[in-house]
Amino acid sequence: MKITETVLKGCYIFEPHVIEDERGVFFESFKKNELENALGHTIDFVQDNQSISKKGVLRGLHFQKGKAAQAKLIRVIDGEVLDVVVDMRTDSPTYSEHFKINLSGWNKKILFIPKGMAHGFLALSDRVVLAYKCDNYYHPEAESGIVYNDKSLSIDWEFPDKDLILSDKDLKLPKFSEL
Numbered sequence: 001m002k003i004t005e006t007v008l009k010g011c012y013i014f015e016p017h018v019i020e021d022e023r024g025v026f027f028e029s030f031k032k033n034e035l036e037n038a039l040g041h042t043i044d045f046v047q048d049n050q051s052i053s054k055k056g057v058l059r060g061l062h063f064q065k066g067k068a069a070q071a072k073l074i075r076v077i078d079g080e081v082l083d084v085v086v087d088m089r090t091d092s093p094t095y096s097e098h099f100k101i102n103l104s105g106w107n108k109k110i111l112f113i114p115k116g117m118a119h120g121f122l123a124l125s126d127r128v129v130l131a132y133k134c135d136n137y138y139h140p141e142a143e144s145g146i147v148y149n150d151k152s153l154s155i156d157w158e159f160p161d162k163d164l165i166l167s168d169k170d171l172k173l174p175k176f177s178e179l
């Protein structure tokens with residue numbers, strides 16, 4: 001497993017060791033000890049989520065507030081996304097900065113984002129199956145987010161705005177400065 005820290009401290013990219021044979025492919029997609037060694041602390045995931053999206057769907061940017069904040073381990077099982085993480089940790093040197101990465105069933109890259117991040121992704125392929133682990137349960141009352149096109153964040157989604165598909169909820173999310 002190759003581990004790379006991103007520009008956002010505590011946010012890591014894991015590239016699993018992929019074993020191929022005449023039947024196909026095998027790889028370990030999560031190993032608690034390897035993740036904890038990279039993080040330098042324990043982590044206990046309590047909920048797995050999965051979403052299926054069509055091309056042009058943009059989910060996010062989401063986070064849960066306060067004690068409900070979630071660290072996430074994100075991977076794409078099938079298809080490809082542009083994944084975006086925004087650093088909301090006020091004490092971080094990269095506060096308000098974002099990191100982008102393409103995650104896909106082909107590159108098998110796995111992204112770990114710590115608590116204090118807003119997360120979103122854009123589906124680039126016709127069908128995307130994205131699965132992620134969370135270290136805190138879903139708390140709808142603690143849900144919040146940042147509108148995807150907040151100019152202060154300068155996120156280039158690399159996709160025609162007219163072709164994006166967002167929920168009404170996501171279109172009404174506040175700007176970073178309004179949080």
Ligand SMILES: Cc1cn([C@H]2C[C@H](O)[C@@H](COP(=O)(O)OP(=O)(O)O[C@H]3O[C@H](C)C(=O)[C@H](O)[C@H]3O)O2)c(=O)[nH]c1=O
Pocket residue numbers: 049051059060062063119120121138167
């Ligand atoms: C997140 C969540 C949602 N739901 C229900 C609430 C709605 O009835 C339905 C769809 O929820 P939502 O539109 O918030 O789903 P996404 O837009 O995929 O949200 C996710 O997308 C971004 C990229 C994330 O990183 C978050 O984990 C998560 O907010 O599932 C649940 O029952 N449990 C859950 O944990």
